[in-house]
Amino acid sequence: MTIGMQAVLMWAALFVAGFLGHLVGDYLIQNNWMAQNKARPLHGFSLWPGSTAAQEDDETLAAITAHAITWAVAVTMPLMVMARLAWGLPGMRAAFIAGLILMVIHWIQDRRWPIQWFMRVTGKDPSVVWLLIVVDIVWHLLQIAGAAAWIVWRMTA
Numbered sequence: 001m002t003i004g005m006q007a008v009l010m011w012a013a014l015f016v017a018g019f020l021g022h023l024v025g026d027y028l029i030q031n032n033w034m035a036q037n038k039a040r041p042l043h044g045f046s047l048w049p050g051s052t053a054a055q056e057d058d059e060t061l062a063a064i065t066a067h068a069i070t071w072a073v074a075v076t077m078p079l080m081v082m083a084r085l086a087w088g089l090p091g092m093r094a095a096f097i098a099g100l101i102l103m104v105i106h107w108i109q110d111r112r113w114p115i116q117w118f119m120r121v122t123g124k125d126p127s128v129v130w131l132l133i134v135v136d137i138v139w140h141l142l143q144i145a146g147a148a149a150w151i152v153w154r155m156t157a
Helices: 003-029 032-037 052-087 089-109 113-121 129-156
Strands: none
Touching: 003 052, 003 129, 032 052, 052 089, 052 129, 089 113, 089 129, 113 129
16 A cells, blocks of 8 residues: 555544544534523623623633533544554644644634625525534534644655
8 A cells, every 4th residue: 555545544534533523522512501602792802890791701702612622622532543543642742733723713613703704705694504504514524624634744744
């Protein structure tokens, strides 16, 4: 088997591991509190401390942060296991870095405004909930595919 074929197989293994982790993080681990609060609009950081709006912002930020962390653990752990099997500790380190980057991207994307913006720019109606969910999932999978490619590139360069 050529090195190129091995790289393609490792990318596929990493992608499947990340995809399964995504399903666990977004659908099995995420609870109602996270789902209902993570994308609420923020009132702003200049609010009077203790005000109702400031408390709502705190809850929104807590929900999106808790979700991004639990999602990242669900995605990163399988990536790290696969990378460890293929490349040892350097592979685990690369997968961990990829997981941190995915967590930050997930935090931003799950605030929903980036997906709503993309949908408006591409002529889709962001108020169609099922389509919003599908577009969100596709973007998450593209990010996981990119992370898997980066890990393989990092380990075979």
